[in-house]
Amino acid sequence: MKQVAALAGVSLSTVSRVVNEDPKVRADLAARVRDAVGALGYRHNVSASALRRADGLSASVGIIVEDVSNPFFSAVQRGIEEIARERGVLTLAGSSDEQPERERQLAEAFGARGVDGLIIVPASNDHGFLLRDRAAGVAVVFVDRPGRFIDADCVLTDNAGGARQAVEHLIAGGHRRIAFLGDRPTIHTAAGRLRGYEEAHARHGIAVHPALVRHTLTHSMDAYDATRELLLGEAPPTAIFTSQNLITIDAVRALHELGLQHAIGLVGFDDVVLGDVVEPGLTVVAQDPVELGRRAAVLLFARIDGDDGPSQEVVIPARLVRRGSGELAPAS
Amino acid sequence: MKQVAALAGVSLSTVSRVVNEDPKVRADLAARVRDAVGALGYRHNVSASALRRADGLSASVGIIVEDVSNPFFSAVQRGIEEIARERGVLTLAGSSDEQPERERQLAEAFGARGVDGLIIVPASNDHGFLLRDRAAGVAVVFVDRPGRFIDADCVLTDNAGGARQAVEHLIAGGHRRIAFLGDRPTIHTAAGRLRGYEEAHARHGIAVHPALVRHTLTHSMDAYDATRELLLGEAPPTAIFTSQNLITIDAVRALHELGLQHAIGLVGFDDVVLGDVVEPGLTVVAQDPVELGRRAAVLLFARIDGDDGPSQEVVIPARLVRRGSGELAPAS
DNA sequence: CTGAAAGCGCTTACAG
């Protein structure tokens, strides 16, 4: 910037004003500065700028998801990026891998880079550590799951409602022995979906069979193994509700290998690529992850712009998509 | 930091040294500083630090891919993150949407935030604009496709070799009329895969039928429509080579809707979720996108660490995975 | 080993 000022024959202040598009600069001076910028290949240093500027904004936000390569979360990330892009805001992204410690480290690292806000898919069960960041002026919005021990905006899918819908759909089809395959029950979404599963049973006066409820299917083949065990064991279910995209994929794989895909009902939470092509087609309760991301970003930028109203909880409904696997009648 | 110094009763210099883990600070002073840091909830400002520090490093790198929500690119991003994480380096990510202008803007925006390096999936056909960033000390590595008009490291899949393998596999199965469904031919990967398709034909003395070669299938239903047109037209192909994940998915969908999935051979470039469950299973030439990302990151950090050897081109082979769709004999 | 001072690249009252 110093060089630009020298070449243009103006002061640093003037260069700064031109770079920041202050309209009060005389046209000919501005033109000279812009020429110098071009000639020198000057690059504005946003970090240095943020250091001194009144609002302290760095025009960047941090995103913490469970795993950037999970299609669900990468779609959330994409939704955030779309809104951020309109404002010229950049996104930093990191994967917590569902580890509280890693989540904390990422939040801290983002904070240390001066992000204006943080959009977080919670991994830990205490987000008190974010209070400090917020006190330092960092906006915080949670997405997919609410934060804990902190009052902040969040954008959620109606997990219980979606799961209830899925399971009631199976019940309406005549199923009475419906298995539940879930992630760690400590995860908010997993808990909500389990609740929906139970509510659906309760509404129809059907008992939940504890042996059919399987949790903590977190690793690559867990749900595959659980599906096999359930189906090959005694008193197998006539239908399965898989409560998450990766679990659905594993279960479908197991069903196909056992040749039971036309015999056992299946509804999954989250849509899955090729879900319409597999036979039978996959009946799912679909979320809209891009929309989840967009809404979270809108909320975040409202806070960055100074909105200090009470915190909001946005709930987005899930949509039942019938494709065949959920419309199979029980064998008996 | 000033407050920390005051509370600990030491100078700013000492606080800075402790924060940067300089071992030459007396233990009791260091302890006092750390206590003060804890008590005050002090957060280190990495941007301000980078401004003054000798190496000028911000411990962040920028990633530009076509679309962060495409499973292929999100896996690349994940691979980069894994390597970056080991070094405590953060990743900024953005989608170019295959638009040169957008790619340039992202690179500039990342540069303005002082990233130490850039990993780019090229969208434009002239990366001369990066020369300026590089002169300013920003390392550059390309991934998936090479950059143009700039001498830089890149990590590529063997596109021509993989495509050749795929098409020769179909030829070995008896196919002579093999369609090619591709992205914009200006994209390096698409061009390489087309070349492999042509080479496979040439090696076996088979003529390529221009009517079976379809390009620029960039939008959501393009490949679906193209598949229908080819199959419902006169002189349809007996097999299809789809040169990219999204195109494969569209083509499979069209095949299934036409009920031709067991009649028409198919090999796709890129693996696809549920590709083993669909019937017939999808034969693909699989890339390893996570590895692509990892290798690119390793190369980038070597440059950041000062490696100024000649630029490298790393080529990773693609792997044929037989699952059924590529082993279908031609109908005639 | 520690501290006072200069300065990284920038913005912003404050005069003029």
Added chain:
DNA sequence: CTGAAAGCGCTTACAG
């Protein structure tokens, strides 16, 4: 409208 000066939060020679 423009410029000189102070200062954002930090690091780093330089003395001591």
